[in-house]
Amino acid sequence: MSTFQDFPIRWGMVIDIDKCTGCGACVVACNKENNIAPQENQLQRIAGKGFPTRFKKIEWLTIYELTDGSDTAYLPRPCMQCGMPSCVSVCPAIATDKNENGGIVSQIYPRCFGCRYCMASCPYHARVFNWDQPVWPEGMEKQLTPHTSVRSRGVVEKCSFCHHRLMYAKDAARVAGEDPEKLPDGAYVPACGEVCPTGAITFGDVKNPEHAVYELVRSPYTFRLLERLGTDPQVYYMSKRAWVRLQGDNYLANEEAQAGEGGAHHG
Amino acid sequence: MPFFIGFVAILLVGWWWFPRVLFSVEQQPLRFSHLVHVDDAGMACEDCHYLNEDGSFSGLPSTESCAECHTEAMGEDPEEQRFIDEYVNEGKEVPWLIYQDQPDNVFFSHAAHAAQDCTTCHPDVGGSDTPPLHYRNKLTDYSNGGYRIVFGRGVGVDPAYSRGTMKMWECERCHAENGQSNACYVCHR
Amino acid sequence: MNRRTFLSFAAGAGAGLMITPIPWKLTDDISIWTQNWKWNPKVPKRNVFFAEMASKLDPAGTGVRVALVDGVPVGLASSQDHPLSGGGVSALAAAEVGLLMSPARVRQPLVRTEAGLAPISWSDAEALLAEKLGRAEGDVAMISGDDTGTANEVFAALMHRLSGSFYMMPGEAQSAHKALEKLGGEGHLAYDIEGADYVLLLGADALESSGTAVRNARAFSQSHPSGQPATAKYVYAGPVLNNTAVVCDQWIQARPGAAASVALGLAHALMERGATARANGLDAFRRDVAANYSPARIERETGVRADTLRKLAAELAAAKRPLVIAGSEFGQGAGARALMAALGLNAMLGRINVAGGVKIVPEAPAVVQGAGSAASRYSADLVPFLKKLAEGKASAGVLMVYDANPAYALPQAELMAQAVRRAGFTVSFSSFMDETAELADLVLPSSMALERYDDVYTPYGAGQAVYSLNRPLARPAFDTRATADVLLSVARRLDIDLGYLAFKDVLRAKAEALGADWKALGRGAVWTSAATTELVPDLSAAAAPAPRAQGEGLLALAPVAKHNLGSAKVALPPLCAATVRGSDLMVQMNAKTARQSGVAEGQAVRLSGPGGEMTARVHITEKVMTGVVAAPLGFGHTAWDEYSRGLGDNAYKVLAAADDPETGLSVWSDTRVNIATA
Incomplete structure (x- = not known):
């Protein structure tokens, strides 16, 4: 397996699960920002047999509901932008790559021919396939944002950490005469993080001590999903509840006590 | 002899007929004269084409900003009167044709290329009285930048006059030559 | 031409083809063509401009920044400076831009014909409405679902002049106005949640659907820094671990509609600890609480254990700046009692008109003659009226419905739809083809908040007086008009002078009356005021026995x-x-x-x-x-x-x-x- 470059900047998202109400504002903002077409007949998709919903629903950010039997928590799941992305190594078209400072995993739609190897390899189900041509209700296509190109039927798409916002922030820095590679905290935040009413999503460069996420990823309450697969995600989760942290990975019975205590993780 | 006839015929078809079929020719919706604005009115390029504070680029002035001067005709030109009647008074934007229009999946930053000369990529229209014709590839919607020739870059014509929609290899070559990253997301979205 | 000649010709053409651009250019172009399918919608290229707007769809009045490209609203961003959003956006406010082109939008005025709803011109529609209103004078009613707009003044004034009745859709704002009225106060109930260090939510889904939810969520966020100890405790009491309860520090299971009982049970427990209040009618309150709300009885009726209740009371008493917010779990149907009881409890905790407590924000001065006060507009109870209408015990020659969907979103929805059918002539001013509009005789589509002048004054629960103005950010997508303007015009047809020609003038008068800067408001600035109205609550009725549960089910x-x-x-x-x-x-x-x-x-x-x-x-x-x-x-x-x-x-x-x-x-x-x- 090839190794991936370590970049001077590492854009990271820290999601405080204890602050997520599951309200869905992040998903709605994401859909609008990234020109994800609204899908009709949700009921049929949900109730329909055959493909599970997640294979049919176009959604870059999915909110999962976790429970330990009595307590409940919500877990928003964007693309993990893994440090060791399994999707990149399997792509036969180099349509997805991790080759830019900041470590965001790119997905180039015109290059993708829809083999879906990446979807099979992604342990987070962060990727979705366009089974249908995206269709907007009449007139709503005039309301597309300039930020993200429309994806055709037959390609795989995924969250880009609102990469266009990084480009905008860099451009603003250039015009202001600042270094585009040294963005201040808050200059670049994805749409989901911007709108979150409870401020559950914090975003920044986890390698930059001036960014809030620098401290957060070093908290004993911080963990990552399926960390032991070695994918080195750039999305971090926080919870003071041990059972939530425990559900972040698959532990054997004899490992659970230790894992539940938590520990500082950093990739 | 038939071999020669076939050879010449296909050359004619390929070099004369094919480009005419492949490209549609359009004139800009208004005969905008850079000459009048630069020479007569003494305007600078940056008065209309400038970087915004947020880093975005105002390439084409909006009708609103044109109307700062052109609420009423300032000269005798019927085109100016037409602009005022059809766009200023109607509150509509002019559907200018863009010679360097890139497809939706390309993110181009003017701020990042501010150090470059504009005419590296754009035709030097600053002194033109009539905008160049817009040749649109019917298959790709790419522009050929005011020249009919099929391969994009001008052969035997003023190169500055033939700048069309740039291909990826051209972007990549310049990035490589200047030590810039060619990572996918540097240009794509 | 023989076969040999033809082959020779073809060979020449084939050889020549290789040195023409045809194969090479076509191969290249076809590959590009397949990568940019022309039938995919194109995204705009122009620059994005942002303009401030206060959401009218979200009852929380969230301020958002609308992203516009060439005058078309394409997206939104959060408004850091708006006091009711503080950088957050609710899912509803986030969806508002996308609703502009919703397939459900009514695209032009419609009138009922034998074949169903058919298009009609605005002038014909206004004339028809004027005629119907003129004929039904004294027998007209209007329902408004807009809890924050000055448009209600126009509607109420018109109803007043037509001797009709004006109803607000029931919701938290109505409960709050009624509760304050019953306790001898007037104004808007506001919660300074940012300043509280202990927030007890009784039923009220305060981080999702109740009050200024986005602002509440921001306050919650500030007091719960990630990875750090919280600086305030949030406790939710209700039957469901809803979106609010799921993040609160504690969830206390309490049966539906138990807010009033739990609040009074807490008052009981506090009284056991010797608490008192600066209030009138305290004796009656004490007597009622002592008689009917003992912790043991609360445990039986609400499922909240007596020791939990006493522990809660102790925590409230120990907290520096506790705040109790009560309401219905779903923002409707709480009546007045839950809020009366909670006000009584807050009074016992000394939390009225203090930092981090309940504030009484003065009503905005009325600017339309005959509109009455906000409290008077909220005084009529809609559900009994519609029930009577459905049963034929009441009548409405003309029933007008604005910004509300009574045929769907009221108890006994089927009966409410029947009421709409029974009205002589129903007019819907909905932007969307909702259940009520489908039953209406005349549909006069309202422009959406993005397309019209409108305002938001202090939504229920806002921490202070807040006023923001919306101006049209985009041209109406369809043939729609602002309802207040339509009714001003209809009033003129009826020779009724409401004192204004356009709704914009009403708003300007409102801004002036408040002392707000019209121009600054137009740029998206928000007017705020920390002024409060003195309240010494009269608690004599606050603990009176409440109506029993509806239904006999298990x-x-x-x-x-x-x-x-x-x-x-x-x-x-x-x-x-x-x-x-x-x-x-x-x-x-x-x-x-x-x-x-x-x-x-x-x-x-x-x-x-x-x-x-x-x-x-x-x-x-x-x-x-x-x-x-x-x-x-x-x-x-x-x-x-x-x-x-x-x-x-x-x-x-x-x-x-x-x-x-x-x-x-x-x-x-x-x-x-x-x-x-x-």
Whole structure:
């Protein structure tokens, strides 16, 4: 397996699960920002047999509901932008790559021919396939944002950490005469993080001590999903509840006590 | 002899007929004269084409900003009167044709290329009285930048006059030559 | 030409072809063509401009920044400076931009003909409405669902001049006005949640659907820094671990509609500790509390254990700046009692008009002659009126409905739809083809907030007086008009002078009366004022016995309102369609309740309550307390569009309102249902 470059900047998202109400504002903002077409007949998709919903629903950010039997928590799941992305190594078209400072995993739609190897390899189900041509209700296509190109039927798409916002922030820095590679905290935040009413999503460069996420990823309450697969995600989760942290990975019975205590993780 | 006839015929078809079929020719919706604005009115390029504070680029002035001067005709030109009647008074934007229009999946930053000369990529229209014709590839919607020739870059014509929609290899070559990253997301979205 | 000549010709052409651009250029172009399918919608290239707007769809009045490209609203961003958003955006406000082109929008005025609704011109429609109103003078009614707009003054003044009646859609604002009135006050109930160090939410879904939810969520966020100890404690008491309870520091299980009882039980426990209050009518209050709200009785009636209640009371007493917010779990039907009781409890804690407490914000000065005060506009109770109308015991020659969907979002929804049908001539001013508009005789579509002048004054629960102005950011997408302007014009046709020619002038007068800078408001600035109205509450009626639960069923029904699924006004917006989870459509109960009721996961069941029936599948989750069945609101739409229609069933149908003559506001927050497999 090839190794991936370590970049001077590492854009990271820290999601405080204890602050997520599951309200869905992040998903709605994401859909609008990234020109994800609204899908009709949700009921049929949900109730329909055959493909599970997640294979049919176009959604870059999915909110999962976790429970330990009595307590409940919500877990928003964007693309993990893994440090060791399994999707990149399997792509036969180099349509997805991790080759830019900041470590965001790119997905180039015109290059993708829809083999879906990446979807099979992604342990987070962060990727979705366009089974249908995206269709907007009449007139709503005039309301597309300039930020993200429309994806055709037959390609795989995924969250880009609102990469266009990084480009905008860099451009603003250039015009202001600042270094585009040294963005201040808050200059670049994805749409989901911007709108979150409870401020559950914090975003920044986890390698930059001036960014809030620098401290957060070093908290004993911080963990990552399926960390032991070695994918080195750039999305971090926080919870003071041990059972939530425990559900972040698959532990054997004899490992659970230790894992539940938590520990500082950093990739 | 038939071999020669076939050879010449296909050359004619390929070099004369094919480009005419492949490209549609359009004139800009208004005969905008850079000459009048630069020479007569003494305007600078940056008065209309400038970087915004947020880093975005105002390439084409909006009708609103044109109307700062052109609420009423300032000269005798019927085109100016037409602009005022059809766009200023109607509150509509002019559907200018863009010679360097890139497809939706390309993110181009003017701020990042501010150090470059504009005419590296754009035709030097600053002194033109009539905008160049817009040749649109019917298959790709790419522009050929005011020249009919099929391969994009001008052969035997003023190169500055033939700048069309740039291909990826051209972007990549310049990035490589200047030590810039060619990572996918540097240009794509 | 022989075969040899032809082959020779073809060979020449083939050789020549290789040195023409045809094969090479075509190969290249075809590959580009396949990468940019022309039938994909193109995204705009122009620069994005932002303009401030206050959401009218979100009852929280959230301020958002609308992203515009060439005058077309394409997206939104958060408004850091707006006091009611503080950088957050609710799912509903986030979807508002996308609703502009919703397939459910009414595209031009419509009039009922024999063949159904048919287009009509605005001038004909106005003339028709003027004629109908003129003929039905004295027998007209109007319903408004806009809790924050000055437009209500125009409507109420017109009703006043026509000797008609004016109703507000029931909601938290009405409960608050009624509760304050009963305690001898007037104004807006405001909660300084940012300043509180202990927030007790009794039923009120304060981080999702109640009050200024986005602002509340920001306050919660500030007091709960990630990875650090919290600086305030949030406690939620209610039947369902809803979006608010899931992040609160503690969830106390309490049956639906128990807010008033729990508040008074806490007052009882505080009185045991010797607490008193600066209030009138204290003796009656003490007597009622002592007689009816002992912790043991609260435990029996609400499911909140007596020791939990006493512990809560001790925590409240120990907190420096406690705040109690009460309400219905789904923002409707709480009547006045929950808020009266909570005000009494806050008074006992000394938390009225202090930092981090309940504030009484003065009403904005009325600017339209004959509109009356806000309290007077909220005084009439809509549900009994519609019930009588449906039963033929009341009449309405003309019934006008603005920004509300009474045929769907009221208890006994089917009966309410019947009332709309029974009215002589129903006019809907909805922007969308909702259930009420489908029944209307005349549909005069309102422009959306993005397309019209409008305002937002201090939504229920805002921490201070807040005023923001909306101006049209985009041209109306369809042939729609602002309703206030339409009715000003209709009034002129009736020779009624309301003092203004255009609604914009009303708003300008409002801004002036408040002392706000019109120009700054127009740029998106928000006017705020920390002024409060003195209140020494009269608690003599605050603990009077409340009406009993509606229905005879074995289970308590807990309707759940989630704003990503729509609200009482709007059905599931297209942009939110993807957020619907399978379990959202199901009625939920815990394993014990399911066992007792004899139902299993995924089973189809029928809930029958005092108002009617609904069917749904069962989802078993420990998010619901024992003895309670939770039902989602916002589904079962029969109108609207393909995104919302035909999804689930309407839980409003099951509810029924109980009269509460003493407060004059009916109650439907405590409903009992039976469950049977369907």
